[in-house]
Amino acid sequence: MVGFKNRYMTLEVILDPNIELAKKDHVIITTYNVTKAIKDSILVNFGECGLASSLGSFQVKYVNWITRLCIIRASREDHQKVWSAITMVRSIAGCPVIFNLLDLTGSIRACKIAAFKCDELKFEQYKLVVRSNLSAQDTQKMQFYLHKIKCLEH
């Protein structure tokens, strides 16, 4: 039996909640961006030891910049700390953000199901927002991302 338990958090990133920046100044969220921002937050709030202990299992598994969804893994012991740290992230690369947790699961399988659903719904919303500007490229990308969710591994 797998003795090591994780928690998989499905989060959405809300960019510029106060609508300060123009749309085009929004940062593109990537795995690297998000990882860095969260690690900084853990370092500030929980210190070196906090960061070190949570770093073992901490990983940003999936980021979708179109729908702004991300899946983050943390160990079961530290997931609350990591979650608090994520909540306290104020900006990514200069763009103010809000992380909002959508789902918290204990297994990658359940997480994939939830994230898939959320991703689809969010893409619908994205289509509403973008409307006519929706490019085929975006749709393609979405397909790619959805496929990526399905292939997520432990």
Next chain:
Amino acid sequence: MQRSACIILLLLFLCTLFGIISLCHCYSDSWNSMLLGSSSVSNPVVAPKMRSIRMKRLLQDRHDENHNTEREGQEICNNQNLAGSISETGTAISEARTTNSAGNEQHQIHPTPRSPMGFFDLSVPYTDLPPPDRSTRTKLVTKALELGYSGVAYNRTIKGVMSDRDRCSIPLLTLPSLLKHSPHLTSSVGFHRHLLGVPRATPFRQYTRLTVCAETLAQAQALNSGNPILKTYDLVAVKPMNQFAFDQACEKLEVDIIAIDFSEKLSFRLKQPLVKAAIERKVYFEITYAGLIADVQTRRQIITNAKLLVDWTRGRNIIISSAAPTANEFRGPYDVANLMSLLGLSMERAKAAISRNCRTLISNAVRKKHYYKEAIRVEVLPSGEESDGNKPSSSDSFNWDPISSGEGDLLLDDLAKAFSNSSTKATKMVKAIDFASVIDSMPSLGFQVNDLIAGTNVVVSQPLATQKNIVSAPQLNVQSVATDGVQEQSVLCDTMLERQRFKSENPQKLYSSSDTTKAVNDVIPIEDPSITTRAEPNSPDETDGIATDIHGVQSQKSAIANAVNDVMEIEVPTTTGAEPTNSAESMGITKEIHDVQSLKSVTAKTFKDAMEIEAPTTTGAETKNPDGIDGVTTEILNVSTTNCELNVVPSQVNLTYHALDIGLSVACNPDSEVQVPTNYQDTDIPGPHNEEADSIKNNDIQSDLVDEVLTGKEKKSLPLDSALDKSILEVDELTEPGDDVVVLANQVPVLDSSDEMTATDDYSVANHETAEVIMHEQEHGKADVELSYPALVQSESGKSKAKRKKPHQVTFLPLKRLLHATPFKKARKSKRRHKMA
């Protein structure tokens, strides 16, 4: 010699042994009788000790950690593969908990559609500054709505002396303005609400709140219930700046919230007795989380200071709000709950703090407010032209007023459809009940509208006279009676009207106890010359009559409010306090009796109708009034008795919910439900004058109910603690009117049959009850509380003793085990199941 000595010693030893055995016997017997089939005593098998310890812990913890215990129970269940039996309890909450904690592999955040508890953010800062700030507020509220909150309160802070300028002038935001900021609000809102488990059609509420910085005695004394400026706000908070102010706030000041600024070094100490006193007075402490997010230094201070508060309050009576200066510091509800874990608040409590506690607070505050604020509102509206916009609002449990902008109505398409029979697009505040318009607008739901009108007309005219007589008496008791009576009547009015709405609308709709109180105010025709628009008291038009009545209320508001508050305070501690819920139930039941009797004194036919309506949902036959207009009442009963109940005696909303829970649990099993009224009938017929007997009977009824619900057939197998567990759930539900309504909505058709059955019950207490009798009943109720409490304590201790003695019993009394084997086994399971759920 030696042998004789040995023999003597042996004899002595045997005697002591037998003595111990007999003691065990005695204990077990007493336990059996007390616990009605103490499963815990007699179940000798399978790690009894562990289970007993857990059970004991569950029992002891139940007051504080209702959720936790149930989760523990669930874990125990899971360990022992009893998860399947958890669903036996009829409440959605239990199911949600099962699914929530059932496994690590499951989703852990999303509640299954449980009691739809909305999330509230009760501190959105508001300043009087010119428009640029308005947009900040709009953005904040947009964000709140998007993240899934169900309501916000605009907080205005004032220092120093209050002047008339400080009257509430906070403009509520309208949906169009929000849509301007975020055009695709609807889909986003729907998405988040779905994830949070909040029903999509929940209206978004806006309240107004005032925070008064209190430093000196003069400022503190301004915070009393007589202050008219305070009344213009929905919520009142105090921000103590020094030790004296804090002492006053905890012990005397009539505020809803104590908001301490934790981001600076505290200039006073949070003392345990003061905090405890505040909790008992139902004052909530507020923790704001924007500081945690904004700045590192403030983060440090807040955590240091707020941790103290959390320690002293042990997590109770805390609400969490944002006080976010901009939308950047705003966070979603679950994120906020998790942040609170940094302060030492458990996840359960944090979630409660951001949802249930807020809701309780709001319902209490709005209820208090509507006792006397309605007068002002009614003036604004022309009486006969009330649109239907009011009705759906009034069917809300505590506050549709802030939704005056029609905020919640346009959320989603299905929501708009739900409101199709109301013209809620218009921004109208909820005002007096307008029977005429409601009746016109309402689709007929098999409802005898004409009878209703006739009934209500009678109601309006009659109580005026009677009320006046009663109200004129200077006694506080009489006033409380009158208010109760008025409430009853208003309940009737409200429920009749709201019933129609209720069915047509989203089941999420809650009954507004505020509306009840409005009607209450309406009915009390106390003269108040200061209010000019008060028309002739006996106008045939119901709305007018109600309007005048509302004005009448205004004059006596302080007195009555005090009376009602006293009544409320008497009740609330018993129901939501740490006492055993059983006693609370009995208290509630006696209170119901009390209210019913007070109603009688007022005597209108419709009053009796109202009582009859309440009766099935409350304790049953006690509230029956044989004189009532049976024709009307049965029809009324047919519609939504449960809804009525919610509105009954707003001061006793908690208790009615309690009773409703009982009804709910009963309703799960239609058979048992039918039996319940008969139980009531049987017990009630003997007469009301044995109030204690009644309440004791009620206790029995309670346990009977629980029996029926849980096992269906077992009689005495259910121990008191299962009843307690039920009431634990119910205590939780006490202050969740919405939840009850939702569940009740499902149960309405089921309960209708029971209503009809009970409709013919004789209200044997039909005699006029004076205030003294009522107070007497209250005392009885209290006595019952005290009676039952030691009984419960004893039962608990008895049980633990039973468990400890079990091994002995196993060896010495094998016959006993055999005798009690079968019934107790089942009972034990049911008990555990019940506990788990």
